[in-house]
Amino acid sequence: MARNWNECLAWAGMKERCRPDLDVPVHDFEPYNLHEIGKMDDREYLIRLADYLALPSSEAAFQAHLGFLHDPYPGTLELVLDIHRAGLRTACLSNTELWHWQKMTSDLYPAVQALHVKTASHLLRACKPDRAVFLAVAKLAGVSAKEVVYFDDVPGNVDGARAAGFEAHLVDRFGDPAAQIRQVLGL
DSSP states (O other): SSHHHHHHHHHHTGGGGOGGGGOOOOGGGGGHHHHHTTOOOHHHHHHHHHHHHHHHSSHHHHHHHHHTTOOOOHHHHHHHHHHTTTTTOOEEEEEHHHHHHHTTTSOOOOOHHSSSEEEHHHHHTTTTHHHHHHHHHHHHHTTGGGGOOEESSSSHHHHHHHTTTOOOOOOOSSOOOOHHHHHHHHH
């Protein structure tokens, strides 16, 4: 995932549109957060994003928005398959909206496709670190909160998962997430 709007623009092939004031986290743009939980419609979001990024159209804003997702982390599919071979269930809870979700659950991300349970903030109409979304995922997975080992790269989400009763671990997404998860799980 992109760290900021400049990365989104660069990954979308619009590097010439990058500027210093866009070197901020995607979630610092409030319309993104509202769109992510279904509280802002697509049209309004793209108009606001085009204005914010100084892009010529909603279509260009859509391309920049899709630039948020890049290549999958190395080793993640193998990790998921090893977890399954160990007899454990897997799940994904993503703070994301429909367009990113469609990309994340496509053939571009085979590790996500292989997970047993997949859900996202736009489907739950709430996002991490809200305790209710963590409990909803446990219910979807058919397990109790105390049975969940949870990984996230956002400290606040790890805190939220712990508050929901999960065993939660912080992952450094700039390191090797798959290796970090393997170490915690002993795989």
